[in-house]
Amino acid sequence: MNRLILFGLIASLSFAWTGPLHAEEPATAEEIIAASDAVRNPDKPFSLKTTLIEYRSGKESDRMVLIVYSKEEKSGGQYRTLVRFIEPSRDENKLMLKTGNILWFFDPASKASVRISPQQRLMGQASNGDVVTVNFHKDYKGTIEGVETITDAEKNSRNCYRVNMIAANDSVTYHRIEYWVEKESYQPVKGKFYSESERLLKTAYYRNYQEQLGKRRPTDTIIIDGVDSKLVTKMSFSDYNYRDIPEEWFQKEYLPRFKGN
Amino acid sequence: MVMTTSGRSLYFILLALVLTSFLCAASRAGADTNLELIPEELQSVPAPEAGAQPPAAPSPYRIKVFLDEALQGNFYRYSLAVPLPISDFSGFTNRTSLDVRAEVTFCPALSLTVADRLNYFSGPNMFISREGILNDLKETYLTWNMTGSYFIDLGRINVKNGVATGFNPTDYFKKDAVTAMISQDAAVLRENRLGTLMMRAQGIWQWGSLSLIVAPEVPHEQDRWWTDQSGGALQLNRTNDRFRMLAKADINAIQDMNPEVLYFDDDGRSNVGFNLTRGIGDNVVAYAEWNAGQSPDIVSEALQDARNLGMIPSGLPFVIPGNSQIRFRNQLAAGFSYTEKINRTTYLEYQYNEAGLSPSEWNNWFATGETAKGFLGNPKTSAAGKGILAQLWAIREFSQEAQEPLSQHAFFIRSFWQNALVNKLDLTGIFQVNLQDGSLYLQPLAEYRLSNSVTLNLAFDFYLGAKKSDFGSLPQWGDIRAGFRYYF
Numbered sequence: 001m002n003r004l005i006l007f008g009l010i011a012s013l014s015f016a017w018t019g020p021l022h023a024e025e026p027a028t029a030e031e032i033i034a035a036s037d038a039v040r041n042p043d044k045p046f047s048l049k050t051t052l053i054e055y056r057s058g059k060e061s062d063r064m065v066l067i068v069y070s071k072e073e074k075s076g077g078q079y080r081t082l083v084r085f086i087e088p089s090r091d092e093n094k095l096m097l098k099t100g101n102i103l104w105f106f107d108p109a110s111k112a113s114v115r116i117s118p119q120q121r122l123m124g125q126a127s128n129g130d131v132v133t134v135n136f137h138k139d140y141k142g143t144i145e146g147v148e149t150i151t152d153a154e155k156n157s158r159n160c161y162r163v164n165m166i167a168a169n170d171s172v173t174y175h176r177i178e179y180w181v182e183k184e185s186y187q188p189v190k191g192k193f194y195s196e197s198e199r200l201l202k203t204a205y206y207r208n209y210q211e212q213l214g215k216r217r218p219t220d221t222i223i224i225d226g227v228d229s230k231l232v233t234k235m236s237f238s239d240y241n242y243r244d245i246p247e248e249w250f251q252k253e254y255l256p257r258f259k260g261n
Numbered sequence: 262m263v264m265t266t267s268g269r270s271l272y273f274i275l276l277a278l279v280l281t282s283f284l285c286a287a288s289r290a291g292a293d294t295n296l297e298l299i300p301e302e303l304q305s306v307p308a309p310e311a312g313a314q315p316p317a318a319p320s321p322y323r324i325k326v327f328l329d330e331a332l333q334g335n336f337y338r339y340s341l342a343v344p345l346p347i348s349d350f351s352g353f354t355n356r357t358s359l360d361v362r363a364e365v366t367f368c369p370a371l372s373l374t375v376a377d378r379l380n381y382f383s384g385p386n387m388f389i390s391r392e393g394i395l396n397d398l399k400e401t402y403l404t405w406n407m408t409g410s411y412f413i414d415l416g417r418i419n420v421k422n423g424v425a426t427g428f429n430p431t432d433y434f435k436k437d438a439v440t441a442m443i444s445q446d447a448a449v450l451r452e453n454r455l456g457t458l459m460m461r462a463q464g465i466w467q468w469g470s471l472s473l474i475v476a477p478e479v480p481h482e483q484d485r486w487w488t489d490q491s492g493g494a495l496q497l498n499r500t501n502d503r504f505r506m507l508a509k510a511d512i513n514a515i516q517d518m519n520p521e522v523l524y525f526d527d528d529g530r531s532n533v534g535f536n537l538t539r540g541i542g543d544n545v546v547a548y549a550e551w552n553a554g555q556s557p558d559i560v561s562e563a564l565q566d567a568r569n570l571g572m573i574p575s576g577l578p579f580v581i582p583g584n585s586q587i588r589f590r591n592q593l594a595a596g597f598s599y600t601e602k603i604n605r606t607t608y609l610e611y612q613y614n615e616a617g618l619s620p621s622e623w624n625n626w627f628a629t630g631e632t633a634k635g636f637l638g639n640p641k642t643s644a645a646g647k648g649i650l651a652q653l654w655a656i657r658e659f660s661q662e663a664q665e666p667l668s669q670h671a672f673f674i675r676s677f678w679q680n681a682l683v684n685k686l687d688l689t690g691i692f693q694v695n696l697q698d699g700s701l702y703l704q705p706l707a708e709y710r711l712s713n714s715v716t717l718n719l720a721f722d723f724y725l726g727a728k729k730s731d732f733g734s735l736p737q738w739g740d741i742r743a744g745f746r747y748y749f
Contacts, residue, residue, distance in 0.1 A: 120604070
């Protein structure tokens with residue numbers, strides 16, 4: 001009898017436990033990350049408008065509007081990104097260029113291009129890595145930790161892979177990412193971003209999926225600061241467009257000449 | 262059927278496990294506590310927007326206008342080791358500036374850039390000798406985009422070179438370009454300087470870029486529309502007093518180094534420059550900027566410059582001999598920036614100017630000044646004393662207008678902390694120390710972003726040191742400056 005009870009309870013436990021992926025699951029962690037990258041990032045050079053709104057204790061405290069131009073490198077497959085500041089007016093027409101781990105900041109007032117470190121933030125609490133386009137599968141090694149049903153930022157239950165991603169090189173903003181990707185659609189739902197010392201830096205929710213450039217893509221990311229949880233940033237993405245972006249746009253010397261809209 | 266005690270224990274343990282696992286599963290599925298941290302305003306998801314809008318055509322106009330107001334209280338030393346020949350400084354000074362930058366694209370291949378600053382100065386101080394309404398036409402140039410990434414620019418252009426922060430040895434067009442030293446912060450001065458009349462050809466490729474600049478000498482005629490110092494004159498005599506040519510290669514092929522090589526012909530004097538940056542980890546950027554240029558030392562250069570401007574009569578000897586031998590002299594600015602997690606970035610920079618004053622030359626400067634000071638008391642020798650002092654202070658003024666350290670060795674720190682202590686408050690600290698005499702310049706600056714259009718600022722400047730030291734010998738020991746900037 002005891003054996004029967006034991007068997008029954010273990011069966012119940014297995015049922016309730018949403019843990020390790022079954023052997024028949026076809027997707028590898030790399031495939032899941034790459035597929036979710038393809039959800040976030042269009043497959044050809046593109047531009048989009050990013051509106052960052054910062055909330056402190058639930059109240060809007062800062063707002064910034066950027067135009068982001070992105071193009072994959074021919075070799076390596078990582079994105080190069082040129083960011084043009086639109087608002088506020090004091091920052092209008094300033095530029096940030098990211099190629100690999102090299103960042104330049106250009107201010108038309110001083111005509112100076114200044115090299116900045118990846119950690120230097122130009123956009124309030126959002127890191128440069130949050131604003132630029134990134135293919136996670138190029139910079140992280142992932143392992144599938146399990147399949148879980150989680151609640152997304154729109155209060156819907158989503159059945160997700162939980163993927164643990166560890167940085168494969170030094171050029172990344174976050175050392176480790178816990179990443180929830182919906183099983184059916186490979187849509188990223190949630191991410192927890194950690195420093196090298198395993199400190200939670202931020203939690204991000206991807207939401208408001210809309211049809212953009214041939215795919216349903218998240219048009220909002222809600223970022224909750226890992227240290228000060230009263231600090232929340234909403235990043236909204238709009239005006240997605242495929243663009244013919246010349247290679248020269250990603251040269252430091254081109255920054256004073258940039259006029260793109 | 263009777264269950265044994267051990268069987269009952271096992272049953273309860275397993276039951277507890279089942280309940281726990283169900284609770285955990287429920288927690289994972291439904292109770293993400295982070296979601297409660299999302300502000301109420303963001304709880305509802307906005308309605309989907311219409312499909313993507315096609316990218317708007319680039320606007321033919323881009324304009325940025327701001328108003329800058331600064332009221333300054335100046336504090337002076339009563340006793341100077343080397344007095345000034347003339348000093349009619351004000352306790353309070355005020356500056357109101359309207360700054361406009363506009364770009365007009367006539368067609369895809371042709372555009373016009375204009376940058377202008379209209380100033381109203383009241384009350385001269387140690388660094389701003391101008392008064393009344395003065396206009397600085399900083400830039401006016403046409404750009405012809407011939408094809409792809411080949412460009413020709415023609416007109417008055419503000420060309421800035423160099424990767425260092427406090428001193429830029431390869432920023433060849435900086436000399437005399439700042440018409441009013443409204444701050445000692447090199448970053449502020451770069452926004453406030455006159456461009457040089459020039460023609461620039463530039464090609465930009467994936468591997469880097471090549472630039473060639475030719476800046477002509479304008480006729481040295483006094484009080485003409487292009488040389489007049491007053492009102493709305495172009496002041497080209499400041500920026501184009503001699504022929505200059507610059508060739509520059511920017512190379513991207515070397516990963517993470519971004520070297521720049523420059524050759525500058527300064528009216529027959531050759532200069533070779535080099536810039537380098539290198540990232541170290543994700544929070545450090547190291548940089549080095551070096552120039553070797555044919556020149557005399559700063560004393561000879563400054564006094565000859567003063568003579569050319571008519572400040573020293575041609576028959577009068579120079580009061581300090583200096584070294585007039587023209588040979589390659591080195592200038593270097595090398596350091597690194599360090600960014601902390603709190604988003605505070607600090608630059609630490611060593612500065613070397615081989616042509617600058619050595620400790621013995623500083624001693625000579627003060628000794629000559631003391632001699633001149635002794636002449637002032639006697640009506641027969643007073644004029645001679647003032648003449649000597651004029652020469653001595655011409656050296657100081659030259660260094661300031663050339664934006665080069667007066668001493669050979671200096672150390673510079675600039676720290677910028679965004680959202681410091683409270684949201685929207687930015688703090689900047691600047692620290693420049695003369696490594697030869699230990700005197701220093703210090704500037705704490707606070708800026709508060711009141712709104713998207715208005716920034717309030719409060720700054721202090723301190724020039725500290727022994728009486729016979731670089732910063733300790735300046736007539737002004739400090740000032741306090743308060744103001745605002747309004748973006749239209």
